[in-house]
Amino acid sequence: MEELARVRSAFVWRVTIEIIKLLLEALVSDGVLNKLEKESILEGNPLRADKARSFIDTVRKKGDKACKITIKHLETKDRYLSTQARTSFYDECLDLLNACKCIF
Numbered sequence: 001m002e003e004l005a006r007v008r009s010a011f012v013w014r015v016t017i018e019i020i021k022l023l024l025e026a027l028v029s030d031g032v033l034n035k036l037e038k039e040s041i042l043e044g045n046p047l048r049a050d051k052a053r054s055f056i057d058t059v060r061k062k063g064d065k066a067c068k069i070t071i072k073h074l075e076t077k078d079r080y081l082s083t084q085a086r087t088s089f090y091d092e093c094l095d096l097l098n099a100c101k102c103i104f
Helices: 002-006 008-014 017-030 035-043 048-061 064-077 079-103
Strands: none
Touching (some): 008 048, 017 035, 017 048, 017 064, 035 048, 048 064, 064 079
16 A cells, blocks of 8 residues: 555656556456446546546555555556656655755
8 A cells, every 4th residue: 555655646647547547447347446436536537637646545545455456457557657656756765865864
């Protein structure tokens, strides 16, 4: 669950609507989400970024197993996005560490 939370901002920034739809279909097929949740994410959020945020938040509420399944699907559906999201988080951590060094 923590890994999904860490990559949330990069995911929201970079994910396409097509990937969101593919991930939703996969998670419905796996029984992680139901059709009503899928429809709510797609129809209840007019903007792509809002769909992405709702998607991540919905999956996170389902727990660790749902998050791990989602990450595996993301790795197979869009390897580049998966890598970019993790790299973005790593870069943010490095920036934070460098900023802390200035304080000490």
